[in-house]
Amino acid sequence: MVRYKAVIAYDGTRYSGFQTQGESLTVQLVLEDTLKKLNGGKPVYVHASGRTDAGVHAWGQVIHFDLPQERDAEKFRHAFDTQSPEDIAVRSVEQVADTFHSRYLATEKTYHYRLDIGRPRVPFKRHYAAFYPYTGDLDVERMQRAMEDLIGTHDFTPFCATGSSVEDRVRTIFEARVEENKETQELLFIFRGTGFLYKMVRILVGTLMKIGQNKLPEDAFKLAIDQQSKDYIGPTAHPEGLYLMEVRYDGKPKKAYQEESSN
Amino acid sequence: MVRYKAVIAYDGTRYSGFQTQGESLTVQLVLEDTLKKLNGGKPVYVHASGRTDAGVHAWGQVIHFDLPQERDAEKFRHAFDTQSPEDIAVRSVEQVADTFHSRYLATEKTYHYRLDIGRPRVPFKRHYAAFYPYTGDLDVERMQRAMEDLIGTHDFTPFCATGSSVEDRVRTIFEARVEENKETQELLFIFRGTGFLYKMVRILVGTLMKIGQNKLPEDAFKLAIDQQSKDYIGPTAHPEGLYLMEVRYDGKPKKAYQEESSN
Known part of the structure; x- marks a missing residue:
């Protein structure tokens, strides 16, 4: 298990906010769908620094997620960015310690x-x-x-x-x-x-x-x-x-x- | 018959261009619908300085149209702007000579x-x-x-x-x-x-x-x-x-x- 931190930008216009709730289209849902594809079909759970409401944008939302093995961070960022819809951009991806947490450790x-x-x-x-x-x-x-x-x-x-x-x-x-x-x-x-x-x-x-x-x-x-x-x-x-x-x-x-x- | 010139801004994203063609959603169609409402249900034809293609934007598109009687230009602009969808703004309206033509007279x-x-x-x-x-x-x-x-x-x-x-x-x-x-x-x-x-x-x-x-x-x-x-x-x-x-x-x-x- 290897932990990654990513900085995400998104246009919140068409999303019911960041966090998945019921059937709504959320940024989290879309990020998790994309990561699942990049992880050979196995689910990946995304944790964010915090929720954003419907219509709210992000330039520097921070998420973390775990992958079963180490990946080249820049290649993975490029794939993650390219496979994401046009209203989501993956600005950076870096490997972090297993103890990193995007929400609990935000200062x-x-x-x-x-x-x-x-x-x-x-x-x-x-x-x-x-x-x-x-x-x-x-x-x-x-x-x-x-x-x-x-x-x-x-x-x-x-x-x-x-x-x-x-x-x-x-x-x-x-x-x-x-x-x-x-x-x-x-x-x-x-x-x-x-x-x-x-x-x-x-x-x-x-x-x-x-x-x-x-x-x-x-x-x-x-x-x-x-x-x-x-x-x-x-x-x-x-x-x-x-x-x-x-x-x-x-x-x-x-x-x-x-x-x-x-x- | 009184002729008006208007300067229009629009976000072309959701339109099939300016000029009405068949059943497509066009800026012209939306402007004419709005003007019809402001003209007691009687049709108003809109002439523009030129077409713009699907997805192209305008900050300073110029149109002209004829109304059956004189209107207060700023009040009319405000009504025209307010009744238009959010992706169209009516920046100015002014009465012009009957000989004005948004396309033929553009220099x-x-x-x-x-x-x-x-x-x-x-x-x-x-x-x-x-x-x-x-x-x-x-x-x-x-x-x-x-x-x-x-x-x-x-x-x-x-x-x-x-x-x-x-x-x-x-x-x-x-x-x-x-x-x-x-x-x-x-x-x-x-x-x-x-x-x-x-x-x-x-x-x-x-x-x-x-x-x-x-x-x-x-x-x-x-x-x-x-x-x-x-x-x-x-x-x-x-x-x-x-x-x-x-x-x-x-x-x-x-x-x-x-x-x-x-x-």
Whole structure:
């Protein structure tokens, strides 16, 4: 038994998310089908760093899987990439220790969120950025100031969608900022931290839109955290703007066997 | 009868091209359906600056159509845009003289072609840039030098796909250049001229790939034009990289009633 780690990019548009559930078409199902073919018809189980929801994209999703014997990593990557559908790319494959685990040993995740604030819609990016549907300008500087309250270690329970069974909702955010691209008329939100709760990034972005519209106070994040209250929380932003960009495995891992988050 | 000009952007991925042919789903069909709804159920015929082929995109396609009475142009644009599917955007609508004609009066067209030369594929752009499928580097400077032979007024018959009934194949190219974007790992080809023959831009790009691979001489364009020979012509590049960016209507129009080109 030899363990492999792979970095996968996918366009989430036509998938019911990463993780297999019932009969739905999922990224996991497609990856496992492809690996089965490359493994002489024998099933291969794929573990990922975390789930992504329907419509959410990944540039740097990390998976691991076991094969019965050693393979040339680059040849295997090429075959895995070529045999995958066009909306999935296998960016890298490397052999890792048997103890490697894509979920339990992840120490840091980076998400990007693309918000299209141009008028009218650019049809080419309707699946790759969320369209900001409101009139009136967003106060980008106000959003940036609000995001500074996210930095640090906090109990993010108010930002966790209902239906999650995660018990420990304390996460550390290292980076939270927004960049405006005048040329593409987009806002790019960048979040980097030890992990994110169920739908947390999209709830953060939905809240930021309200802050940018002056419909929530500039210290909404601080108030929500301090009071552990959902009163300062905006709606969940659409999935098509969200990208899992990078998962890192350095330093001390987060608590083992913590339930994976999903965004 | 009041004539309107509109600038339309569309994602060509799911369409069998612009122009209605038989039962296929076309951009024209969808635009006419929407305009019919906005015209109290009475049919509206759409004329475009030219056809685009299946999978080809437009940022600046120009159409004209007639309505029985005057409408507020911006309100009409908003309704036309909102009632159109998500892969079509109505960028502008303006009232024009009854003599305006989107095809016959066009004086200049600009096409862009996006070629993805990165490895591995970026799944998010598979419908929006053509993937360069060969190994080995493209000599971008050689392609740029070759493109200089396209500038000017030439008989482009060798670059016209068979099946076209256009008789006058003389066109003037004002601009032909290639830009390399190291960050996105893409080449962007820019072509601006009085008009382009059937599939001409895609044949130019296919030929440029061969020139960049050193499989055709650097003066392939000059040789093809001088000898009126298809011997120096590469394959037709894929449609998904091609964008009709802009159509202009200033200066002296090209010869009236010339058959429209299609790319």
